[in-house]
Amino acid sequence: MTTVAIVYHSGYGHTAKQAEAVARGAEAAGANALLIPVEKAPESWDELAAADAIVFGAPTYMGSASAPFKAFMDATSKLWYRQTWKDKIAAGFTNSASQNGDKLSTLVQMAVFAAQHSMIWVGLGLLPGNNSSKGSPEDLNRLGSYLGAMAQSNADAPPDIAPPAADLRTAEALGTRVAKAAKRWAGA
Numbered sequence: 001m002t003t004v005a006i007v008y009h010s011g012y013g014h015t016a017k018q019a020e021a022v023a024r025g026a027e028a029a030g031a032n033a034l035l036i037p038v039e040k041a042p043e044s045w046d047e048l049a050a051a052d053a054i055v056f057g058a059p060t061y062m063g064s065a066s067a068p069f070k071a072f073m074d075a076t077s078k079l080w081y082r083q084t085w086k087d088k089i090a091a092g093f094t095n096s097a098s099q100n101g102d103k104l105s106t107l108v109q110m111a112v113f114a115a116q117h118s119m120i121w122v123g124l125g126l127l128p129g130n131n132s133s134k135g136s137p138e139d140l141n142r143l144g145s146y147l148g149a150m151a152q153s154n155a156d157a158p159p160d161i162a163p164p165a166a167d168l169r170t171a172e173a174l175g176t177r178v179a180k181a182a183k184r185w186a187g188a
Contacts, residue, residue, distance in 0.1 A: 002031040002183045004175065005048050008057030008093075009038040009069040013159030015059045015095045018151050021168040022055050022093060025175025031182065033175070038072040045079065053089035053122075053182040055175070056113070060096040060106040073113050083118055089182045090114035091122045093149035093171055095163055107147040122181045123147050124174055129166070140173060142166050149174040 004026040010016035016037075023033035034051065036044045038058075048054060058069035065073070079085060092110035094103045111121050123146050129139025136142075143150040149171045153162035 002053070002179055002186065003034060003051045004031045004053045004055060004179050004182060005034040005036055005044075005051035006055045006057060006175075007036045007038060007041055007048070007072065009059065009066050009072070010057075011059050011061070011066055014151070014153040014163055015057055015093075017159050017163060017168060018093050018095055018149065018171045019057050021171035022057070022149070022175035022178075025172035025177075026179040027175075028172070029176045029179035029183075031179035038068050041072050042075060049079075049084050051088065052186055053091070053178050054085065054119070055178055056090065056092045056110045058094055058106060058110075060094045060101050060103045063102040063105050065094070065106050065109055076117070080117055086118035087185075088117075088119050089122055089178055089185055090117075090119035091148055091174055091178045093151070093174060095151040095153055095167075097153060097155035099143060099152050101152070103143075103150045104145070104147065107145070107150075111147060120185065122178055124149055124170070125177050126170065126173060137164070138166050140166065140170050142170070
């Protein structure tokens with residue numbers, strides 16, 4: 001069975017909800033999904049090495065991935081040297097309080113990180129939503145990302161109400177796409 005690992009950091013619980021949505025999407029496509037908080041990543045190196053795909057997730061703080069997620073990235077240097085993740089499928093997601101919040105820079109950071117590990121990056125694969133007079137904030141990809149899934153959670157909203165359902169459905173779509181790409185890449 002195809003395995004999709006989701007490695008994420010969540011400072012306040014909002015990005016964890018996105019990670020869970022990515023997992024639901026991967027499972028809907030018939031994959032086994034593993035949720036791995038970055039704090040547990042060092043004890044999960046073997047699971048990550050065995051996974052067919054790794055999806056990276058972090059909140060965007062001050063224009064880049066959160067410090068705990070960056071520490072995870074830095075901790076992979078021995079894996080990078082051995083090219084442990086070479087040819088695995090990779091993707092990413094992020095969340096911030098602002099609609100823009102410079103989330104694209106976090107996704108670019110993750111894509112470069114994946115490229116350094118010789119991984120194959122999979123983008124969101126959805127046209128932007130909510131960008132015409134017939135659009136709606138309920139549209140998939142309402143924030144208009146191509147590189148990965150973006151979510152917006154008001155700073156004063158708890159994770160039981162944010163991110164909005166549209167952003168979680170967008171994260172599910174990413175999980176489904178990654179699982180399908182991993183199956184195709186593996187020839188399954």
